[in-house]
Amino acid sequence: MLVGLVGLAAAIGLTAGLVSPAEAATAAPVAVTKYSHTSENGDWVGQGGSVAYTPKTATITVEGTAEALTARIENDSDWWTVELAAPAGEKLHPGVYRDAERAGFATGRAPGLDANGQSRGCNRVYGQFSVNQIATDGSGAISMLDATYTQRCEAPDAPALKGVIKYRAYPLSFSYASEPGDYVGQGRTGTHTGATSLFSLRPWGVGGLSFEASGKRENWSALLVPPTGEVFEPGHTYTTERSSGPGTAGLDVSGFGGCNASNGSLTITKLARDMGGTVTALAATFTQHCEGAAPALHGTIHYYA
Numbered sequence: 001m002l003v004g005l006v007g008l009a010a011a012i013g014l015t016a017g018l019v020s021p022a023e024a025a026t027a028a029p030v031a032v033t034k035y036s037h038t039s040e041n042g043d044w045v046g047q048g049g050s051v052a053y054t055p056k057t058a059t060i061t062v063e064g065t066a067e068a069l070t071a072r073i074e075n076d077s078d079w080w081t082v083e084l085a086a087p088a089g090e091k092l093h094p095g096v097y098r099d100a101e102r103a104g105f106a107t108g109r110a111p112g113l114d115a116n117g118q119s120r121g122c123n124r125v126y127g128q129f130s131v132n133q134i135a136t137d138g139s140g141a142i143s144m145l146d147a148t149y150t151q152r153c154e155a156p157d158a159p160a161l162k163g164v165i166k167y168r169a170y171p172l173s174f175s176y177a178s179e180p181g182d183y184v185g186q187g188r189t190g191t192h193t194g195a196t197s198l199f200s201l202r203p204w205g206v207g208g209l210s211f212e213a214s215g216k217r218e219n220w221s222a223l224l225v226p227p228t229g230e231v232f233e234p235g236h237t238y239t240t241e242r243s244s245g246p247g248t249a250g251l252d253v254s255g256f257g258g259c260n261a262s263n264g265s266l267t268i269t270k271l272a273r274d275m276g277g278t279v280t281a282l283a284a285t286f287t288q289h290c291e292g293a294a295p296a297l298h299g300t301i302h303y304y305a
Contacts, residue, residue: 028272029281029305031144031170033060035073035080037115037163044153045120046161051078062142062167066091066134068103068112069142071165078118082165084129084147085112094194098128100151115151115161122153127160132194133169144168146194171283171302172199174213174220176255181295184288186256192216201282201303207231208250209279211301218255222301224266224284225250232279237267240288251288253297259290270305281305 034054039046053060058075068085069092083103086092087110102125103112113127129149137143146169152158174192178185192199197215204210208225209232225244226232232249242262244250251266252259270283283305288297 029170029270029283031168032166033168034166035060035071035082035164037080037161039161040159042159043161045116045122045151047120048159051080053078060167062145062165064142065140066093066136066142069145071145071167073117080115080117082149082163083112083114084131084149087111092131092134094131094133096128096130096195100127100129100149101125113149113151115149115163122151124154125151126153126156126158127151130193130195133172142167146172148195170281170304172304173302174199174211174299176220176297176299178297179295181293182297183257183290183293184253184255184259185297188256190216190218192218192220199303201279203278208244209282211282211303220255221253222286222299223250223252232268232271234268234271237265240264240266240286251286253286253288253299255297259288261292262288262290263292264288264296272305 036052037046038050039048041048053073058073060073062069062071064070071082073080084092085103097111099110100113101107101110102122103114106112113125113129127150129147131147133144133146135144145165145167147165149163151161172194176185177189178187180187192213192215197213200212202210204223205225208223211222213220227244227249228246238249240249240251242252242259249266251264264287266284266286268284271279272281274280281304282301284301286299
């Protein structure tokens with residue numbers, strides 16, 4: 001089944017039985033907490049500057065529920081807050097929220113957004129935000145968030161403030177870059193995140209993995225199989241063909257088309273298994289050439305790692 005996020009039993013969109021990467025036994029990924037924003041010249045709130053904080057440089061917290069939440073970023077000299085609110089009568093879930101108005105003052109069914117700090121804020125907000133992942137605990141409080149936003153003050157064409165909020169979130173995305181002449185990617189580039197796409201990772205054959213990403217009118221699949229008699233190990237780069245064999249991993253990525261034969265490489269950057277040995281988290285990069293042709297498809301997989 002395609003899933004949008006990992007969290008506790010109260011997580012929005014949680015798939016039953018999915019093991020959290022934090023519980024995985026091998027090379028367990030670490031959840032990410034950070035905040036950053038960039039401000040265009042003329043933006044009142046950000047003053048045309050940029051900031052980036054991690055738990056080492058600021059206290060980063062997220063409070064509230066799936067109906068309305070507030071992210072706070074504070075240290076000895078800086079403070080910023082970002083409020084996100086679902087449309088009236090709804091809860092936040094992975095997706096894109098357009099035509100956002102100032103949180104707390106939104107009219108009708110508009111979603112709410114209010115990014116402010118350093119004693120600067122908007123009277124009127126024109127913006128949108130994307131929720132890539134969100135989860136709540138048993139009490140309904142936010143326990144995980146991955147979101148981005150774009151805010152304009154006072155006018156829909158005003159300079160923008162663009163920010164990224166990650167709170168105890170694991171990476172979840174698929175991106176690709178296809179060289180001109182590559183059949184599978186048709187020379188295009190693209191990125192899939194939880195706001196727009198669904199992802200799955202399941203066992204395939206003997207020690208192999210099947211990854212899928214679906215969204216934005218695209219369906220991608222990648223079959224990854226270790227060399228005969230081996231298991232995938234993080235930190236290893238494998239020479240690939242479409243089918244695995246001794247010393248050669250199997251790689252078969254399809255998107256706008258597929259390969260009859262292929263060659264390339266696969267790097268497993270992170271990998272986590274549960275106590276039963278099932279892979280629950282994966283980060284990998286790949287290069288695939290179809291039919292021995294020079295043009296390549298390059299891609300990156302992040303499945304909670």
